[in-house]
Amino acid sequence: NAGVTQTPKFQVLKTGQSMTLQCAQDMNHEYMSWYRQDPGMGLRLIHYSVGAGITDQGEVPNGYNVSRSTTEDFPLRLLSAAPSQTSVYFCASREDSHGITEAFFGQGTRLTVV
């Protein structure tokens, strides 16, 4: 049981480039989300999904797009990378959308935008 898998683990982008961070879970979880972690700021929610075909914005959605075509996958797209998007990105999933069950996190993607 792999849990939540994120790829890549590390990435360096130039300003203006686009890329997709991949996230896949094999636990048949309804709820998936993306966070960014910055020093002294904890985890901030970017986007989340309560099921296939349903997504919504979190606290810091600007500059990011998501889609959820399957239960398993929840990719995060950076359309035009900016230095302010340098961060560590975590994908998480949990079984229910109503908040009782705990979240499982991926290992993270460390992104640097130069």
Place this chain on the structure above:
Amino acid sequence: AQSVAQPEDQVNVAEGNPLTVKCTYSVSGNPYLFWYVQYPNRGLQFLLKYITGDNLVKGSYGFEAEFNKSQTSFHLKKPSALVSDSALYFCAVRPMNSGYSTLTFGKGTMLLVSP
């Protein structure tokens, strides 16, 4: 909107001594409360949660937390710290019975346990 405060950026404790990592929260109505731990270069791992019932919650690796509704606190505790407990700890909150509301994290507290 809900919020979480972890007032200490860092907590230092000697191995074998008890430890406390503080967390207070603000939420409309009753809360669901969680503690997660992050080891270096890893994702967050679930430690324990309070949903309802007994105010003292026991979790993984000997950790426990006490829910105090009047003080809106959910402090993480362990009777005897280990060097291997050194990590970054996050408290998180979500309102109960609020549909698809999201989980809000505190800024994290670094726990350093010295030998």
